[in-house]
Amino acid sequence: MNLTELNKVATAMVTPGKGILAADESSGTIRKRFDAIGVESTEENRRDYREMLFRAKDAMSRYISGVILYDETIWQNAKDGTPLVKLIEQAGAIPGIKVDEGTQALPMCPGETVTVGLDRLAERLKKYYERGARFAKWRAVIDIGSGIPSMTAISVNAHALARYAALCQAAQIVPIVEPEVLMDGDHDIERCYEVTQRVLNKTFQELRVQRVALEGMVLKPNMAISGKKCAKQASVEEVAEKTIRLLKACVPAAVPGIAFLSGGQSDEEATAHLNAMHKLGPLPWGLTFSYGRALQAAPQKAWSGRPENVAAGQRAFSHRARMNGLASRGEWQSSLEQKAA
Numbered sequence: 001m002n003l004t005e006l007n008k009v010a011t012a013m014v015t016p017g018k019g020i021l022a023a024d025e026s027s028g029t030i031r032k033r034f035d036a037i038g039v040e041s042t043e044e045n046r047r048d049y050r051e052m053l054f055r056a057k058d059a060m061s062r063y064i065s066g067v068i069l070y071d072e073t074i075w076q077n078a079k080d081g082t083p084l085v086k087l088i089e090q091a092g093a094i095p096g097i098k099v100d101e102g103t104q105a106l107p108m109c110p111g112e113t114v115t116v117g118l119d120r121l122a123e124r125l126k127k128y129y130e131r132g133a134r135f136a137k138w139r140a141v142i143d144i145g146s147g148i149p150s151m152t153a154i155s156v157n158a159h160a161l162a163r164y165a166a167l168c169q170a171a172q173i174v175p176i177v178e179p180e181v182l183m184d185g186d187h188d189i190e191r192c193y194e195v196t197q198r199v200l201n202k203t204f205q206e207l208r209v210q211r212v213a214l215e216g217m218v219l220k221p222n223m224a225i226s227g228k229k230c231a232k233q234a235s236v237e238e239v240a241e242k243t244i245r246l247l248k249a250c251v252p253a254a255v256p257g258i259a260f261l262s263g264g265q266s267d268e269e270a271t272a273h274l275n276a277m278h279k280l281g282p283l284p285w286g287l288t289f290s291y292g293r294a295l296q297a298a299p300q301k302a303w304s305g306r307p308e309n310v311a312a313g314q315r316a317f318s319h320r321a322r323m324n325g326l327a328s329r330g331e332w333q334s335s336l337e338q339k340a341a
């Protein structure tokens with residue numbers, strides 16, 4: 001393992017002004033997204049859609065540091081035969097790969113899951129590296145509800161995250177460690193804070209036990225935020241203040257970067273929250289976005305599967321990428337959104 005090189009990649013992933021495009025929807029998830037815009041989820045449509053994003057030169061080169069791909073996509077070529085990975089590299093962004101194989105029900109723990117995919121991961125990482133991937137992602141899912149999460153779910157998921165992270169570093173790939181506490185449910189922000197704190201503490205404990213070099217990873221957490229169905233929604237300022245307090249308490253300064261998931265926040269909320277956090281600086285780590293839905297909902301709608309809408313789709317993507325790029329420096333203002341509309 002070359003830690004200097006891993007640290008260089010991790011640091012580049014959180015370059016101020018840039019963030020990560022999470023375009024790694026599994027086949028099931030992308031089908032759901034396509035259903036919503038009336039597009040059939042064929043291999044060709046999935047390719048065309050993602051090619052549209054990766055060819056949005058302005059957005060990709062100015063605001064996107066890296067792209068997380070799904071297994072199908074990393075092996076796909078653009079219409080003209082160029083590997084999609086090459087399009088990403090040509091735009092100056094780093095290709096990454098989602099390597100977990102989804103969740104399975106956790107025995108004895110009703111309603112809870114564990115993320116799987118460790119078997120043969122070492123061999124898979126080798127192939128992904130050869131194809132150009134320099135970072136990877138593994139997502140653990142923790143749900144908040146009555147009586148959950150259990151310490152069992154937190155513990156097995158943290159253990160798997162650390163197993164994955166160690167295997168990545170041994171393969172010279174930067175692990176994005178993603179323990180996602182879901183924002184579904186009616187819990188308040190205090191409960192989200194308390195659960196996320198337990199999850200992060202356990203995750204870093206496991207990372208240390210399994211000798212993962214913190215300098216060569218990126219954390220992808222949820223924000224401290226009210227449950228979607230909670231009657232009392234915390235303000236942008238409160239989300240920013242609590243999230244930064246939480247991360248400072250749990251994430252060592254040796255970690256080069258933190259890149260948030262959007263988790264079902266509206267596009268503008270996800271941007272406003274990140275921006276507000278940067279008003280609370282200076283911060284001990286790079287802090288940016290690794291959004292899926294909050295970067296792609298608008299371009300998906302604008303595109304709607306029609307070749308004649310490619311330019312409109314790219315414009316919508318560029319706008320969200322620029323807004324989030326500005327937020328990653330604390331330079332976003334809501335008036336910039338209205339101007340674009």
Ligand code: 13P
Pocket residue numbers: 022139178261262263264290291292293294
């Ligand atoms: P969202 O931003 O849509 O939550 O997706 C990010 C991601 O990669 C979740 O694993």
